Amino acid sequence: MRIAFAVNGTRGDVQPAAVLAHRLAERGHDVILGIPPNLGDAIAGSGMHVRRLGLDTQAQLDHVSRARAAAGRDPIKLQRMLAEVRDLGWAEIVGDMAGVVEGADVVVTGFTTEQVAAMYALRAAIPVISLHHAPIRPNLSVGPLPAIGARSTSLNRLQWALADRALTAMTRRRDRELAGRVGGVPDDGPGWTRVRRAPGADIQAYDPMFAVHDDPVWDRDSRRRPRPVVGFLDIPGRLRQRMGSQMRGTASADVMSWIGRGEPPVYVGFGSMPLRDPAAVVGIVEWACRSVGRRALICAGWNRVDDMAAAVCDTSVVQVVDSIDHAVLARCAVVVHHGGAGTTAATLRAGVPSVVCWFSSDQPFWGAEVSRLGVGVSLRFRKLDAMRLAAGLRASLDPACVERARAMPSALVGAQQAADHAADVVESSVRPMRIVA
Incomplete structure (x- = not known):
């Protein structure tokens, strides 16, 4: 099986994906790992094919930090800064994604790249697996902005509704451009709704003690797109010495x-x-x-x-x-x-x-x-x-x-058990695709 990983971000985003990719490679799969160029050397020599995906994330974060400092508290400058930061690196991810996922039987991605990855996966009629490091789908227990907090289910429901509207408004233009570039993808709503309806699963890469339980919104959506909670994906000892110091x-x-x-x-x-x-x-x-x-x-x-x-x-x-x-x-x-x-x-x-x-x-x-x-x-x-x-x-x-x-x-769930569970989810996802309405 050819498995493509498309993950952008920092060490915290890339490391769990690298652990899962390594476990799948150990099982004999052909694994392509698309990650930021500044983290490529950290994975080299680990037995996987590493390809560039997006910008150097350390340089990108440095740029964002300087832009925020320059904007200060001026509302107009802050608005311009947010518009600039929103699209920073987007074109590079879109351009690199095609080469990463070409010929794949399944795509594994992260939260920041799942909209782009889902577009390519839907066109190729293959499942897309998202790795989540916290509960980041609508639910009544945890709001989309944990810093704000919420003391009631109704406030959390309102937070998610407002977040969905804001995300739609922010990404509408580039989502349409992406759909046109990829081609063959039905225009059935914002990109993030495609992800939530796409065949595959949202792997919850954290321990079950932190999972959402007895939540009607979460449970309803999980029936459409499974959300198995596998445990924290940590670097096993046999891989630790083969990874570079950046990782x-x-x-x-x-x-x-x-x-x-x-x-x-x-x-x-x-x-x-x-x-x-x-x-x-x-x-x-x-x-x-x-x-x-x-x-x-x-x-x-x-x-x-x-x-x-x-x-x-x-x-x-x-x-x-x-x-x-x-x-x-x-x-x-x-x-x-x-x-x-x-x-x-x-x-x-x-x-x-x-x-x-x-x-x-x-x-x-x-x-x-x-x-x-x-x-x-x-x-x-x-x-x-x-x-x-x-x-x-x-x-x-x-x-x-x-x-x-x-x-x-x-x-806690053991690291080996977590990696095996996640690998099982990826392997079992490759079956005839069916778009869930």
Whole structure:
């Protein structure tokens, strides 16, 4: 079977897809993996055919960050900035998609690329599988904007209705252009409705303990397009060493030695989230960690290491690295992170408490779930200061919180089981197509 993966985004988007792609390749399938060019080297040598899909996402995020800073709070400039950001990289994804999915029996994609992938899949009469890292289809439990929150099912229903209208308005023009370019696709509504009606499935790539249950809206739509909850897709040991450092991170002997020279440190990392003032963040972290008597291991991620390291006064207390292997998390006392699904999963599997400092997207959802389980606290990054971070660290270091976190690894679906379940879903999707009305 020829299986095409078309995934755009950051490490958190690409890594689960790469894990599933690798498992399918192990089963003997011909796997094509379309990912951003800046992450291609991280997958090279893993036994899959890697092709370019879209722009360099690190450069793209840097551009968005600069555009937001330039717009400030001016409403006209903000509107222009949003219009520019909305279409940034779209043409490149559309252009690259045809080469990635050509000749495929099934297409596996992510949320940011599923509209484009579904168009090509429908034209080729093949199923499309979406990988979701949180509940992102209409339901009464979780709204489309978790940062806003909702205390009632009616408010969540309203949020989804407004989100659907907004998405239709934002994508109508480019959706029509895409349909014309692809050709052979019936004009039966916005692109996102095609995805929700397309043959295939929406794989929920997170643990069942976070799934939507007993929800009439979710259950109704799941009958049309299945949404199996498989568990977190993590890098297995046999693949970890074959992936480049951009995907798995690094753990140098110097870092491991530094960790071993004292009590377990606090890990701090915000992944691909751009920090306006990295040096200020280092200062906040250093003060908060000193106040609780802990050292800090800071992973710069996609921010400039030099800017962060310049603020470090005492390297015996603070260490700054450019990337880190998530395997290191198990040797830390607390993990301070942005609440990305991948980092949240890695922290839960490590059995370590979290302080989630969320920015946007599904991150507030994961922060709320960490808080609900009593394995950490949730803060909004925009409001982060030394006092709030110190309070979050104290709460996470509480023995009861630590004990609950230690119990999490055994409660989660195993990584191998999750990958096998997801692979089964992809394989079973290849059958005669039927458009669901």
